[in-house]
Amino acid sequence: MSDGMLTLRCACGWEAHGTEAELIVAATEHGRRVHNMTATREDVLAMIVRPDDAAAHHARLDRPDGDVA
C-alpha cells in the first residue's frame, strides 16, 4: 500500500484500499451486493481510515496513558 492510500474495512473481513472516490464506489457496491445495504457517500466517508487516523491510533497505543492531547 502506498503512502496516502486510504483504507476501508468491513466487519465481514472485506477490505479495500484506494482513493476516496475509489473507496466510495467499491464500498457502495460491496454493501449493496453482499449485505443488502444502501450506503450513502457520507456513510462510506465516515468509515474510511486515513493515514493521519492510523498515525494517531498508533500514537495513542504508544503512550501509557493513551492520551494524545
Added chain:
Amino acid sequence: MTRTPHGWDIDGPVQAEIFVVWLRDDHLELTGPCGPAPWLVELGAIDHPVDVVDRIVRDVVGEPLLVHSTSWRRDREAVILSFVVVIENSTVGDMESAPIGRAALARGEATAAPRVIATEAVVEHGLRHMAWLAKDDPVVAATLPAAWRDVLSAYVPEPFRALG
C-alpha cells in the same frame, strides 16, 4: 467464527445472519463470502427475508440447495433472523471454510430468552433444526444428499426451541 470488531458494519432493525454450510467428506463446514464468520445482511421494511437471502446467496455464492430460516434472537440492537443455507461442494470455490464443532444450545427460562447466545449455539440449533426437517419435511428430505442425512443423524432434532 468471529467478525472484525471494528469496521464498517450493517445496522437496521431486522437483519439476516446467514450460515453457509457444506459437506466436506464426512463433516460439515461453514463458508461464505465472510469465510466461516456469520454473514450479516440488512433487511428492509418491505423485504421478505427468505427472498432477500435466496437472492443474495445466488448472486454472491451461487445456487443454494436449501435456504431455511432456523431461529431468531434479539442482538446488535436488532432482531436477527438466522438462516442455514446448504450448498454443494462445487459451489464453495476459494471461499474460506472451517469445520463446524458441536456446541451446547443456549437455554432460556420458561418465559424468558437466554441471556447470552453464542454464534456456535445458533449454528448448533440450526443444524438440529435441519436434522428434524430431514426427517419430517419431504422437500428437505428429497433435496439433501444421503451423505448429508447421515451426518445430520448425529444431531438430535429439536425444531422449535426459541433462541430469543
